Amino acid sequence: MSRAELPKHGIDGLESRIDRDLPNRDLALKLVEEALLIAGSGLAKLDLKIVNATLAELNHAFALFSPYRDTRKVTIFGSARTLSDEPSYLMAKNVAGKFADQGWMVVTGGGPGIMAAGMSGAGSRNAFGINIRLPFEAPFVEPDGETKLIEMKYFFTRKLMLMKESDAFISFPGGLGTLDETFELLTLMQTGKAQLAPLVLVDPAGFGYWDALDHFLKSQTLARGLVSEEDLGLYRILHSIEETVDEVTGFYSNYDSLRWIGSRLILRLKEPLDESKLDELNSEFSDIITSGRIRAVPPSPQEIADQDRVELPRISLLFNRRSYGRLRLLIDRISAR
Structure with missing residues (x-):
């Protein structure tokens, strides 16, 4: 079905059911029109399931965050495999607590490891968990049950919500998922597809994880002209809780x-x-x-x-x-x- 073939009476009927005083009514009508086009397009069942699940997940997530839109938030990335007695875990928990003390909320991937540290440190009232549905990984839930938790089917919707809602980002050492999130965020900021925000790569003293990555970026991508020197200014590598909090709050000092x-x-x-x-x-x-x-x-x-x-x-x-x-x-x- 083309846009010209949309049944006019159907659109008119839907328009009459959408409050004329609704904010952004024009965008709401375009959304309805696009949904009608998709529904009548003859797409494969899998394609329709992807569109349907994506809209449902985003609708749920937008509603979850909506009451807190005016509150500064920091997203914490890091490994699900980090144990609770490791330096990275303890730093993530303390950093989250410091931000909560200053009125910020903390967003994590909602799982174990560094994600659990962030939510635990912030306290359930100040934490969001954007979990991915995996058969081998359960979401982290505080005993009082007040954590604002949502489970996603798709990584791309999860990453959108981890990045869209936050004003700062902190990456602790992690595996492929952490690297994926960190590099996607860097790419989005480098290309202007995301708002500029502090991105702090936190290495516990002597760990060397992000320092090794920084060396690779400078010796390989920068040296070969694959990135610009200014691109590497989109992140900071820091080694203490105090430096990390100061970097983020200093960015917003004026x-x-x-x-x-x-x-x-x-x-x-x-x-x-x-x-x-x-x-x-x-x-x-x-x-x-x-x-x-x-x-x-x-x-x-x-x-x-x-x-x-x-x-x-x-x-x-x-x-x-x-x-x-x-x-x-x-x-x-x-x-x-």
Whole structure:
């Protein structure tokens, strides 16, 4: 079935059942239209099952996170095989507790090992578990049963929720799954498909896990011109709980969030920048600006219509949409780091 062949009376009937005052009603109608197209397309049963299960999982996950959208969150990645007396486990548990003490919530993969350490350290009221359904791995559940836990069938929906909802990411040593999550996140930030956020690779003292990976990236991918030096600035390798917490909170000491308005990138701040600071930024980061200057601006009409952080000061630039490692450094400079 093509879009032109959709039964008009069917769409009109559905439109009448969707509240005209519903926020984002136009997107809701497009979703219904796409569902009708899929239903009438003659897709194979497996394809339909994938679409159906994906929508159901995302709907459940969005509802789970929705009440906490305004609360900062940190996702903790790491091995399911890490034992509770290992240094990585103890660090993950303590790091999660430190963030919970500062009002953050903790998101993990919902399983044993480092994931259990993160949820236990944060406390069940401050923890989300996005578990993958596996025959050999049970989800971690706190005794009080207050952990916000969801089980996913698909890794891609699970990874979406592990990354979409969080403002910072911490990776402890782990296996193929941890490397997959860490590299996907790096790729998403490198290409602008995810919001820039702190990514801390935590190595317990003397462990050498992430240091070995860093050496590989520099000696092989960077040396061969397969990545840019700025790409390697999207992560930090740290070795203590205090450094890790400071890295994340320091990133947000003045920076709040970003949004694209047409071709302009808007960075929302907690405190305004004076003219001398703007001059410094324009001088240091002229290479990532396609034209014009970094300048202070009022909220855009779109932001005002959406009531999107309108109370915050903001700056605007015509970013080249390529140098995200340099943009990360710009945010560090905004926060005087």
